[in-house]
Amino acid sequence: MIMNLKKLLLIACSVFLVVSLSKAQDYEYIGAAKCKMCHNKEAKGKQYDTWKSKLHAKAYETLASEESKKFSDDPQNDPKCLKCHSTYHAASEDLMLTITAKEGVSCESCHGPGSKYKSMSVMKDQQKSLDNGLILPVEAVCVTCHNEESPTYKEFNYEEAVAKIAHPNPLTQ
Secondary structure (H helix, E strand, O other): OHHHHHHHHHHHHHHHHHHHHHHHOOOOEOOHHHHHHHHOOHHHOOHHHHHHOOHHHHHHHHOOOOOHHHOOOOHHHOHHHHHHHOHHHHOOHHHEOOOOHHHOOOHHHHHOOOOOOOOHHHHOOHHHHHHOOOOOOOHHHHOOOOOOOOOOOOOOOHHHHHHHHOOOOHHHO
């Protein structure tokens, strides 16, 4: 029963990823520095600084650890590792504008490529943002990486994980 649920969840996530990636083909990745311009203001909860201090921002760095080297000779250059540890490597290079591998799991891994929803006039309206490529970081997005395919997988509890990486905007709460 549990295995069937896991398989169903994996299938659902795969479908979601394919739909997201095909949708993403219309959008370009802009990099965390562009997001920082608006999302690091005190009134918005300094979201960028909060992200920067948490594990997603350090995901690429963790690949330099001795633990990571147990699974790959060169994890910082291994596509199997990079697809989840670096937004840059998870995306197609022809969609890049200003993003680097060292950003780790940055804004656009969870929220989608920002080229079309980055402007204030779009961001003020969630539906308009969604229509322009914003992805809400629901559980299905997270489990595209937080799954049993990872050699260091630990049981994933979405609610607990979201609480650990939370970077809320006080203006929208």
